[in-house]
Amino acid sequence: MDRSALAALGAAMLRYRLARGLSLRQLAARLGMQGHGGLSDYEKGKRLAPADLIERYEEQLQITDGELSALRAAALAERATRRSDAAEPSAAASTSANHEAPAVTIAELPAAPADFQGRSAELATVLAAAADCLAGQGPVTVVVTGQPGAGKTTLAVRAAQQAFRLGLRDAQFFVELGAAEPDAVLRRLLRALGVPDAQLPTEVDEAAAMFRSRMTGRRCVLVLDNARDEAQVRALLPGPGPVLVVVTSRKRLTGLAGARRVGLGVLTVDDAQALLTDIVGAQRAEAEPESVAEVVAACGRLPLAVRIAGNRLASWPDWSIAHLAELLRDEQNRLGRLTAGDLAVRSAFALSYREIPPVAGRLFRRLALTPGADFDVQAASALLGEPAEAALEVLAGASLIGLAATPGRYRMHDLLQLYACELLQEDAERDKAENSLLCWVFEQARRAAAALSPEPADYPGGRSAAVAWLDAEAGTLLGAVRRTRERTDGEYDALLGELTQLIPWYYDLRCRWSDMIEVADHARVVAERSGDLAARAFAYSMLSLGQLGQHRYRAALASCELGLADARAAGLAAEEAELFGRMGLAYEGLGQYAEAEARHAGHAEQCRVLGDKFGEAAAVGRRSHTLQQLGRHTEAAACLKLALKMRSGLGDERGVAMAEYRFSALRNHQGNYEEALLRAQRALAVFEAHDDQWGTAVTHYELGRALAGLGRLREAAAAYRTAIRGLEEVGEWQRLAAATAALADARSRTA
Known part of the structure; x- marks a missing residue:
């Protein structure tokens, strides 16, 4: 075999290793090899390295351009050429005999x-x-x-x-x-x-x-x-x-x-920025790194768009990159500004658009109305006004839309969406299509959220299907709410008001506090615009819950007080009671346990009078925690027994799990680790079945405390590790600090 390609490959392998300051032994260890003798042969060009080893070389030495893989392919090609020539020495002569060679290369x-x-x-x-x-x-x-x-x-x-x-x-x-x-x-x-x-x-x-x-x-x-x-x-x-x-x-x-x-697909961020840098020059790009990043983002990392942006900057050396970034911030004119000579992003898009049939074209235009990052066939059908499977297949086949990370969902590149938005201006049924989409989003969200309430409504596929739909459409729902606030016709104000009474069950389950606060604030503005006090009361209630989730206790108190005033004025006795009790959670967060206990007790009584058994059970359970903080452990245990009885009677599985979790925390506090362990295990089984992230995280912490108290330190450490991951995800920073300290203690005691 001709060694020239092997020599080039070996030399490159050696060069990259030395550039990283690694010995053969150190690199072999990184690659998971027992010895390093084989590496020496590869670097000397004596043997051809396997493909998987080359891949690991490139990964460990951070070689991103595939140079080693290309050199290995060249070595393989040389070997194949040599063998082919040896096996068929007359092939070239045969070809010349049958066909006259072309006169030019x-x-x-x-x-x-x-x-x-x-x-x-x-x-x-x-x-x-x-x-x-x-x-x-x-x-x-x-x-x-x-x-x-x-x-x-x-x-x-x-x-x-x-x-x-x-x-x-x-x-x-x-x-x-x-x-x-x-x-x-x-x-x-x-x-x-x-x-x-x-x-x-x-x-x-x-x-x-x-x-x-x-x-x-x-x-x-x-x-x-x-x-x-x-x-x-x-x-x-x-x-x-x-x-x-x-x-x-x-x-x-x-x-x-x-x-x-x-x-x-689109380029990676690094590759897109490197492309722009190559075109405009390193010195110019390095002087404005933030503007380079902004231009690349405005181009959606699409190679043609990045190249056009670079060409414009190269053609106007007096322009700053920040100037072009500012021009591209204007979405309405962005496509027009991504033009350089005979290169134009809009023209490239138009070629594909002109080749698709009318129905697919109509759907493409209307997909500009989708408020989320991705969409499914149901949303597309709502926009089209008829089943959209075939049209979606045409658009995907023409690469005008792509598959999203979630199976069954599609996405559209940002620049293609701007192009679709331009075309949409000529669609006579644009408003009708948007109305159809908003109606579909709000109705589906209402049905899915209702399936998560303490008295769940029926939903196709049950609770898990409702959660999956809301997970997939969370961005779409948020966009629809924003669109409703922007509109002044009031057509969807009532639907948004109805949604604020149900969607908190989902946001609470998923700890999506920022989404909850944004939706609540939009709902508040819409309610004020229409003068609907009841809708504003529900909006303040939802806002306070999101603020509690973010541990903003004083802000939550203020929202509760405003909501209470609206609830009283609107005659919403049940919501008035809920807001009164929620103030107890805010006081609890502020460490004012006596005030919190009084609020929870009052909330329980109000719910009893109103016949709201779910609200009463929740208030009794919350009161138990404040009683524990006040050192009144016997009363706390009595509250938890009552809460368990009430939750069980109502068939409220998640409520039962919450009571078991609180009981576990109380028993851990009292040093009764056997009972604490049993109750934590019961709670955990339900929380995991309901995919309750918060409940799962905090209960793993109590599980760890119980196991540590029983001397089962390795199991405790495992529980703490799981708790730490979950607590970080849901933003429970105080418990996270406690779990981290507890894990360190468990490790030190097992060392």
């Missing part, structure tokens, strides 16, 4: 931008295909897809150039397909291969057969750019032989069997 690849950034994994996939071609597995077709402006052509040209260096040197074809028909493309390819016009077949099948024949034995790269559909590509595919075919398309071309696939 076929080198049609356009120049790739010198400032190419990122895409190392995607490049490695294409180069692996090139290596396989040289190893006798060709032809190999790679389909590169992605949204408009993702850099599909740039990647294809870059990969084709590197494939040439690997050994595919006989010809480099580049065909801009677009709307071209296969027969015209085949005639052009055959002319490039030296076929005179007089000998060109007139039928597509005959031309395709001649093309396959002429390509026999040639080590080639064929780039088919901007393919329209599968049929356009199939006639251009070569027969068996060392040919790499790289197809780019906005569509997924799922009908091309056996093709390898590379999907391009």
Whole structure:
């Protein structure tokens, strides 16, 4: 085997290791190897390192451009070329005997931008295909897809150039397909291969057969750019032989069997900033790092947009990067400003939009109305006014929308959403579509939240399905609430007011205090606008609960007092009682336990008079904690026994778990660790079943205390560790500090 590629690979491995200041022994330890002798052979170019080792090398040494992987592919290609030449010494002669060699070298690849950034994994996939071609597995077709402006052509040209260096040197074809028909493309390819016009077949099948024949034995790269559909590509595919075919398309071309696939998303933050830096110059970019980050964010890390922004800055050297960042803050004009010469983001989007059918186009425009970061088929159907599965499939196939991280959901790039918003201005049914979406969001949210209340309403799939829907649509709901506040027609004010009475059950379960406060504040503004005192009382009630979750106890007291005044004026006795009791939680947080105990006792009595058994049980349970803080342990235990009895009678599983958790805390405080452990285990089973993050976290802390008290320190440490993770997630900082100290103590006692 020719050692030149091996030598280059070994030298690069050595160079990167020394640059990190690592010895062979240290690097071997990082790579999980028993010895380091093998590494020495690899670095000296004596042996070819395995692919998985190269990947670990790049990871450990932070090599992000895939250089080692590319060099390894080159080494493989050289080995394959040598073996192929030895096994078939007459192949070249056979080719010359059958076909006259072209008079000129076929080198049609356009120049790739010198400032190419990122895409190392995607490049490695294409180069692996090139290596396989040289190893006798060709032809190999790679389909590169992605949204408009993702850099599909740039990647294809870059990969084709590197494939040439690997050994595919006989010809480099580049065909801009677009709307071209296969027969015209085949005639052009055959002319490039030296076929005179007089000998060109007139039928597509005959031309395709001649093309396959002429390509026999040639080590080639064929780039088919901007393919329209599968049929356009199939006639251009070569027969068996060392040919790499790289197809780019906005569509997924799922009908091309056996093709390898590379999907391009946006660039990473680092790669996008590096691209902009390469274009405008390091000195200029380093002087304004915050503006570089802002410009890249405004471009959505879309390569075309970043390149255009860079070109504009390069063309206007007197501009500061901050000036362009300021221009791009204007969303209404952002697409127009992402234009440089004949490069325009809007034009790239328009090409894809014009190719989709009318129904899909209508949905694309209306997706600009989606208030969240992603959406599902139900939201799309509400916008379209009819089932949207087929239209979504068309849009996804055209790369105008992409799949979100959550299965069954879709997302649209920020710049594409701005383009859709421009098109939406001409949609005569825009308002109708938005109304349909808002109605759907509020109705679905109301139904899902009602399934989480102490007296749960029916919901398809039950409680877990309701929580899953609210989890998925939390951003959409928040956006819909913001949209309602912006509107002045009052059409959805009542729906928002109704929602504020139910959605706190979800926000409390998930500890989404910021969302709760924002929705409550929007609801308060809407209620004030309409003069609805009852709606404002519920808004203040929800606001106080969110403030309690954030441990803002004085703010919560103020909200409770304002809500109490509105509740009395509106004749809402039950809400008045709830706000009176919630003030007890605020006083408790402030350490004013006597005042808190009086509030909880009063709340319980008010609920008893009103016949509100759920409210009474909650108040009794809350009172137990203040009694414990006041040292009245016997009364606290009596309250908890009563709360357990009431919660059990109501079938309130989560309420029973809350009482068991409080009982566990009381028994831990009293040193009765056996009972504390039993009650914590009972509470934990229910909290985990209900996916209650707060309840699970605080109960793990009590579980740890009980286990530590029983001398089961290793189990206690495990419980504390789980508690710490959960307490950090829900923002229970005081308990987090206590759990952290308790874990340290448990560890010291087991050392």
